[in-house]
Amino acid sequence: MKKFISFVMAAAMVASLAPATAFAVSNNGEVKATASIINAWSVSEVGNDGEISGEDAPELQLKITSADYKQTSVSADQIEAKFTLTLDNAEWLGTEKEIADSISIEDEDHYDIIGTWNPNATAATETYSYTTDGTGDGSSSGATIVANWKSTTASNQTYGYWEIGTEGTNFVSIDSVVEGLAVQEGEEITGKGVDEQKEALFYQTVDASADYSKWLEVTNWNNTGKDGWVCAENDGTYGSAGEFKALTGTNTEDTTSGLPANVQNFSELKAAVYTAEDVETALDSALDTSVTTSYDYGVRTLTSQTAAKGAYTGGNANGRVGDITVDKIDDDVIEVTIHGKFSVGDVIAVNMDTVMTKTSVNKTATVSIESDLVDADDLVFVSIKEQAVEASIKKTVNVAEEEMVDLYSGGLVIKEAVDGSLDGVDEITLELNKGFEFTTANGVTVESGSTELNVDVDLEDDDTLVITDLSANTIVDGKITVKGIEIEATSASTGDIATITVKAGTMDKVKVEVAEVVDYEVVMSVDEDEDVPVIYSGVDADNTGITDDSDHETLEITLEESFPGAWSSRQGFTITIPEGVYVTDVEIVNQENFFQDGDDMTDAEWEEAFEEAYQDGDHLNFEFAKRVFDDVDTDLNEDPASLTFVLTLVADPGFEGDVEIGFEGSLVESQSVVAATFVSPYTVTAEQNDLKIDSRYTEIPTDIVVTEAADGLWEKGAEFTFQIEKELISFEDDATFTADEDSDMELKTTQSGGTLTFEVKSTSDEAASVTISDMELYMDRNIPTGAYALELYTTMSDAYEAQLLYAYDDTDAATADYGDDLDGDNFVGDITDYSNVVKDSFINVITGTTDGAMFTTKVVVPVGENYLISGDTQIELDVPAYINADGYTMLPVRAVSTALGIDNNSVLWDQDSKTVTILYGQRIISMTYGQKVMYVNGQAIATSSAVEITDDRAFLPMRDLATALGITDITWDDTTKTATLNGGEA
Incomplete structure (x- = not known):
């Protein structure tokens, strides 16, 4: 039996907590946990040769936070959890078997889950008990086997x-x-x-x-x-x-x-x-079951088991964990092995029955947990302290320069670190560090338990409070609380920390931090402990077309003053949303210490402010006007003003990545937080196909592959329709649609009107890939050479465009259909400018019917440089190429055209109409400033971006200019920011 020892202990136990992956499971799965010490000892003296044991001894707890068993076909008795516990300044007491006996495992409802693995048990309700005295649990018939x-x-x-x-x-x-x-x-x-x-x-x-x-x-x-x-x-x-x-x-x-x-x-x-x-x-x-009566050195199992095929059974029906084996590697190192399956919320508890090897003042005993994945180091379970008293405050407060503030209302707690250390103490002094002063002794009270003590509190100096006559009072549980302390940051600067030094009688001094000097600012934050929600882009908030049930809500976003009065109402502010992301709802979670019309501002008033701000921001951002609120609470006794809200978001198809919500204004510091992440519900793989015009049945040599982002994600009835842009090229009705066999997805296909459509008839068991092959084209013989994009329209994108916006402009929008004649911005489709293009140059027409001229000159255009290279010749530019705000590489029209061999007189500019015209062979190409269209022999062709005028020079996106000139060999080097035309030509 373990020996009991006497300790001189503090009245309150302390807990040490550190997150860690506490142990790893063999290749069959993974278990993660947090590690903490319960009832850590804080002592001033250790007797009985440093032994740590007894009913109130510290306990190491490993709480399961995730359990992911990847190979479900593996028997549970083959799943092995193993972790190593290493002590510092201590050694383990007892034999391996005694240590194993001290380990308990409970589920989140505190039921013992240690059992015996019974792989051969049949499905039955009888309980067989193998005992040494002939008793047992019995069975439904009362017989004991x-x-x-x-x-x-x-x-x-x-x-x-x-x-x-x-x-x-x-x-x-x-x-x-x-x-x-x-x-x-x-x-x-x-x-x-x-x-x-x-x-x-x-x-x-x-x-x-x-x-x-x-x-x-x-x-x-x-x-x-x-x-x-x-x-x-x-x-x-x-x-x-x-x-x-x-x-x-x-x-x-x-x-x-x-x-x-x-x-x-x-x-x-x-x-x-x-x-x-x-x-x-x-x-x-004999029994159609197996029994484990092994009680070998360091092994503990139970023998009572409920017969259930392939289950852990034990002290109760919750038995899921079998053998616990302890291997004593050294006096201070043990390796623990456990067989079985864990669930979230399970707790493994190890008694820290140990003996300290050094017991002098300021020594600690720690335990670290080592696994294959991560270590949890230095969890303190015993500490030997020098001081006889401790001081603490639950919450520090903020104070601005030259301002006053009340310390935390719960008070400054002074307690015995050693039993009886406050007995007979008559005087306690509280001293502030440089830069801070106490404002007054009036209103300062001292309590013990629920009783206010009869003591005197005097302001001895500006930085020193003295509490006297303490010994005439009864101190409950060795603890007193000093309340009502007010301090001033007289000469402290932003970032300085206010510290109170406590001295009780003749004992050593202890220090505690009570306040921090902060600048007037508003801080934007989210809960860092919460997982960032993942939302699918290109779908509405109801997830039409997919089976996902996410609510499209962000993390809770908080805007809070660092100090009362920091958030001025005199200027407006903006909450920014990334381009391509739109708000469909706003929830006010909490708001406090704002005033409007002399009264506390309500949630409804904040909701109204958000609606007006989203309308003023053209449904792209929240632009809050001046005096959204009249004022904030500037009473330093109150908490700072704070606002917490949640946004419901949707995002354009193709938008992927973090959603950074920003906060900016003339009187606030610009900042942002990541509040959500968007991923696409599908990916499309398609290659460029260089084709010559051949009016009917032009074969496409490559396939289109659409891949589902997750198992069973596409909803039954969801449709995907492909077409070629500009309607000058269309699909023939002879394509083949194939869903991979592993997915078990069934399709319904339609080919009409020059489009290719497939519909999901049954959802997938595994993420599906749909391949469209054997495609042929009908091509208009008058089609200009150049690139033509592949576009995709889906059930998801249709519903997405019809998504009702937050703070819609027309009151009839709530009952109207998308496309109805309404005023203002009401639906996502009213404001979004996303592209349905999934492959920019899916079809690249390399010859035309009326023009056989081809450029062969290689032209290299480095962005930002005042030159381009034509063949072997460097040509100086008065205006360099650049990347515009939409991300397109803009090339100087005249310079590139002449570099390719077009006579300078064949590149014309009309100042009145701001139109550039290129005469090239039998082509007449014209483009007008500000318009996203160009004309080739009078036929309109949409461009990705409008003609721009920079320093009196006309610029056009690289690919559009190449299309106009019939160039198909176009490359872009993102590392060097260099565009190359005809890079593969001689």
């Missing part, structure tokens, strides 16, 4: 076997067998030696000279309560078959009914017995 070790000798050979039965049917009760005959708790089934068996044989109590080689010892002969021997067959000298001899005296019974079932002679008996090595097999066959 017990297995007894039996042994006998014949021809100088020892036989061992198990006899199994129920009360009244050839049953030999284990409690009537001499100690040592049955396998005892703490012993192993196998390895029971011959000598040990002989010690238990009954023949030692009978006539030693008799030949009992054909006799079998029994207990409770025929339920008569008599113990002795029964002859298995007639030996001619010492007895006849069935003759019984009691342990004391002779009592003959002329019957063979005492023999085991279907055993009538000794030869049959010898054929029926089991050796020690066959015990587990025999039990499996």
